[in-house]
Amino acid sequence: MERRYLVSSESVTEGHPDKLADQISDGVLDAILEKDPMGRVACETLVTTGLVVVAGEITTQCYVDIPRLARSIVKDIGYTRAKYGFDGDTCAVVTAIDEQSPDICQGVNRSLELREGEMSEEEINKVGAGDQGMMVGYACDETEEFLPLPIALAHRLARRLSEVRKDRTLGYLRPDGKTQVTIEYIDGKAIRVDTVVVSAQHHPAVEAEQIRNDILREVITPVLPAHLTETPPRVLVNPTGRFVMGGPMADTGLTGRKIIIDTYGGVVPHGGGAFSGKDPTKVDRSAAYMSRYAAKNVVAAGLAKECKIQVAYAIGVARPVSLMVDTNGSGTVPDLLVTEIVKEHFDFRPAAIIRDLDLRRPQYRRLAAYGHMGRIDLDPLPAWERIDRAEMLRKAAERKR
Numbered sequence: 001m002e003r004r005y006l007v008s009s010e011s012v013t014e015g016h017p018d019k020l021a022d023q024i025s026d027g028v029l030d031a032i033l034e035k036d037p038m039g040r041v042a043c044e045t046l047v048t049t050g051l052v053v054v055a056g057e058i059t060t061q062c063y064v065d066i067p068r069l070a071r072s073i074v075k076d077i078g079y080t081r082a083k084y085g086f087d088g089d090t091c092a093v094v095t096a097i098d099e100q101s102p103d104i105c106q107g108v109n110r111s112l113e114l115r116e117g118e119m120s121e122e123e124i125n126k127v128g129a130g131d132q133g134m135m136v137g138y139a140c141d142e143t144e145e146f147l148p149l150p151i152a153l154a155h156r157l158a159r160r161l162s163e164v165r166k167d168r169t170l171g172y173l174r175p176d177g178k179t180q181v182t183i184e185y186i187d188g189k190a191i192r193v194d195t196v197v198v199s200a201q202h203h204p205a206v207e208a209e210q211i212r213n214d215i216l217r218e219v220i221t222p223v224l225p226a227h228l229t230e231t232p233p234r235v236l237v238n239p240t241g242r243f244v245m246g247g248p249m250a251d252t253g254l255t256g257r258k259i260i261i262d263t264y265g266g267v268v269p270h271g272g273g274a275f276s277g278k279d280p281t282k283v284d285r286s287a288a289y290m291s292r293y294a295a296k297n298v299v300a301a302g303l304a305k306e307c308k309i310q311v312a313y314a315i316g317v318a319r320p321v322s323l324m325v326d327t328n329g330s331g332t333v334p335d336l337l338v339t340e341i342v343k344e345h346f347d348f349r350p351a352a353i354i355r356d357l358d359l360r361r362p363q364y365r366r367l368a369a370y371g372h373m374g375r376i377d378l379d380p381l382p383a384w385e386r387i388d389r390a391e392m393l394r395k396a397a398e399r400k401r
Contacts, residue, residue: 003373006194008182009150009265011158014077015175015201015371017253021045024054025255025277027073028066030362033279035359040100040108043277044255045070050086055096056277059105067093073365078165084201085174085249104130107316108281116350119318127351130282135271137372138264138289139299140306142190145374146296149190151265151298153181155370157224159377161200164218169275172211174201176246183228193224193233200238201246207324212237260373263288268308276368280359281350283313287320290353292373293384294346298325299377300390303338303397305330311348318349333397340395344391357383 012019024045032039039060039142046053052070071291074088077122081087111119111128119125139146157179165173183190198215215237224233258276273284295307304327312322325339349354354360366378375382 002186003188004184004186006182006184007148007150007267007333008180009148009154009260009267010180011151011154011261013158013162013175013177013256015079015162015177016258016369017047017176017248017251018255018257019253019369020074020077020079020248021047021253021255022258022276023077023365024052024073025056026364027069027117028054028058028064028279029279029363030365031064031069032058032060032062033067033360033362033364035064036060039279040105040281041277041279042100042282045253045277046255047086047253049249051248052093053096054093056098057100058097059100066095066097079247085245085247089261104315107211111318112314112316113318124347124349124351124355125318127281127349127354128316128318129287129350130315130365131273131284132313132315133272133284134312135273135283135287135291135311136263137293137295137309137311138268138307139292139296139335141299142306144376145376146299147371147374148265148267150181150183150244151261151267151371152374153183153193153223154179154261154265155374157196157198157219158371160219160223161198161215169202169218170214172206174203174205174246176201176243177251190228191342192231193228194211195234195236196220196224197236197239199240199243200362201243202238204244208238208241232236245252267319269310271310275372276364280354280357283350283353286350286353286357286359287311287313287348289357289359289372289382289384290346290348293357293386294342297387297389297393298327298338298342300387301393301397302390303332303341303393305329306376307338309333309342318351320348323348333401337397337400341393341400345396346391359383 025043028043043056071088107128113119143152164170178199182195184194275285286338291309298307308326310324
């Protein structure tokens with residue numbers, strides 16, 4: 001009997017309050033890494049009516065004017081007038097910054113293995129994980145992004161919604177917006193788009209019918225694959241009927257509150273932590289990127305149609321406490337063999353991840369909206385989106401069969 005089911009995923013625009021907060025946190029991280037690549041950053045942001053609060057633990061040798069930076073990001077996103085519900089020139093910016101805890105710092109600066117004499121004094125062995133936790137990486141061959149189709153389409157719609165606002169194709173749109181896509185599957189194969197939801201902040205004078213027609217024509221139709229819309233999907237545009245009040249005025253935003261949008265749209269489990277505002281010694285971020293890198297290369301090598309990798313750490317310890325590979329029955333070789341190959345060709349110690357993925361350079365604010373994974377739209381391509389080890393993995397699998 002065939003298995004028929006629906007899968008949904010959502011995305012939001014860069015003007016959504018939670019994503020505004022993410023971008024400020026990652027903007028602070030980028031500014032510090034630009035001047036001090038060894039800086040330690042755990043930066044959290046809250047945005048609400050007329051107010052930005054930036055707090056966290058930062059240890060660095062440089063100075064960053066955080067209020068000025070936060071205002072510039074708010075304005076760059078498009079909140080430049082009070083009538084939009086937020087204004088980068090007039091909002092208050094409050095900072096509350098402390099240094100990283102010395103108890104955490106000692107474990108990050110010198111790993112447990114090094115302190116116990118288990119590993120050599122090489123630089124690659126020194127960094128211990130900045131916290132305990134589990135991280136998940138995933139890839140599949142369903143889209144060119146190596147992402148599940150629902151989240152890939154939701155991101156494309158959200159990016160398009162911002163594009164038509166910025167280029168004035170739909171000049172009445174304002175920065176806040178959300179998208180959601182539901183796909184119908186039969187036995188793992190996408191057969192049609194079932195439902196599309198687009199919510200877009202707008203000028204109060206524009207009628208709902210015009211907004212629906214414009215977004216259908218300029219946003220939805222250009223993005224959705226024609227072969228999946230032969231049966232027209234249900235389309236909901238601003239389903240409350242009005243979306244004038246938006247952004248931080250309508251909804252308090254917080255760093256790290258859109259972690260499923262940041263990754264795989266709920267198709268696979270998420271690890272324990274958010275990404276934005278964290279320097280790469282925090283394995284919440286760096287190990288999630290490395291797991292994605294490994295999973296994507298496994299799929300690109302043809303070893304599986306989909307691959308999920310879970311890795312876990314103990315605070316202050318360099319080596320992961322566990323690493324698990326699951327291809328959900330799609331592997332061309334056994335999962336145990338894939339696990340062995342991944343362990344041989346990907347080094348999950350924090351210092352090795354930072355080195356191999358070049359994570360000490362500023363690059364993070366550009367990831368803080370529209371997802372951290374599958375970002376083939378970015379130039380330069382994030383290092384964890386390369387498939388430069390696929391051939392190596394394929395040959396390793398051939399040798400071990």
